[in-house]
Amino acid sequence: MKLNPYLAFDGRCREAFEFYEKALGGTISFIQTMGESPMASSTPPEAHGRVMHVTLQIGDQVLQGADAPPGQFTKPAGFCVAVHFDDAAEGERVFGALAQEGKVQMPFQATFWAKGFGMLIDQFGTPWIVNAGQAAA
Numbered sequence: 001m002k003l004n005p006y007l008a009f010d011g012r013c014r015e016a017f018e019f020y021e022k023a024l025g026g027t028i029s030f031i032q033t034m035g036e037s038p039m040a041s042s043t044p045p046e047a048h049g050r051v052m053h054v055t056l057q058i059g060d061q062v063l064q065g066a067d068a069p070p071g072q073f074t075k076p077a078g079f080c081v082a083v084h085f086d087d088a089a090e091g092e093r094v095f096g097a098l099a100q101e102g103k104v105q106m107p108f109q110a111t112f113w114a115k116g117f118g119m120l121i122d123q124f125g126t127p128w129i130v131n132a133g134q135a136a137a
Contacts (some may be wrong), residue, residue: 005081007065012075013051014127016124023097024060024083034067037097044070050097080119080127088115091132098130111135 009016013029034040035048036118050067053057063081068074085091095108096118101123108130115133122128 004062004064007063007081008073008076009051009065009067009124011050011067012067013054013123013133014065016122016126017051017054017056017063019122019124020056020063022054023094024058024063026056026063028054029057030055046070076125076127080129082129082131085116085130088133091116091130095120095128095130098128 002075007013007016015027017031020026031050031054032052034043034050034052035045037043037052038047039052047070050066050070053066054064056063083091083094085094092108095118099120100116103121105119105121105127106117110115111117112135114131114135115132117132118130120128120130
């Protein structure tokens with residue numbers, strides 16, 4: 001079994017995943033809009049540009065997402081996307097990138113369990129935890 005986050009957006013999925021591609025150092029391996037799908041003829045024209053599905057490949061991991069159908073988006077709650085790095089400098093870089101125009105809940109800093117840890121909600125409303133390097137015992 002594999003488990004991966006699948007994020008929902010209200011019309012900003014493409015923008016978010018292009019941002020994540022740069023911030024996380026991945027590659028968008030698939031993206032399809034509702035207008036490019038077999039469902040295009042039954043989709044309202046104003047929804048044709050919405051993303052039906054996207055896959056971002058990051059090493060051997062994937063992050064996926066889509067735009068909710070018009071009027072069906074619900075704000076994310078009760079979860080976060082956690083990313084873990086061996087290297088604290090790389091964790092700090094990713095934290096800084098994700099925090100651009102977002103809201104930092106806990107600045108990236110050393111803790112008793114990690115060389116670096118921080119929490120934020122990015123500009124697209126996705127909550128993140130960035131954890132990096134194990135603290136010395």
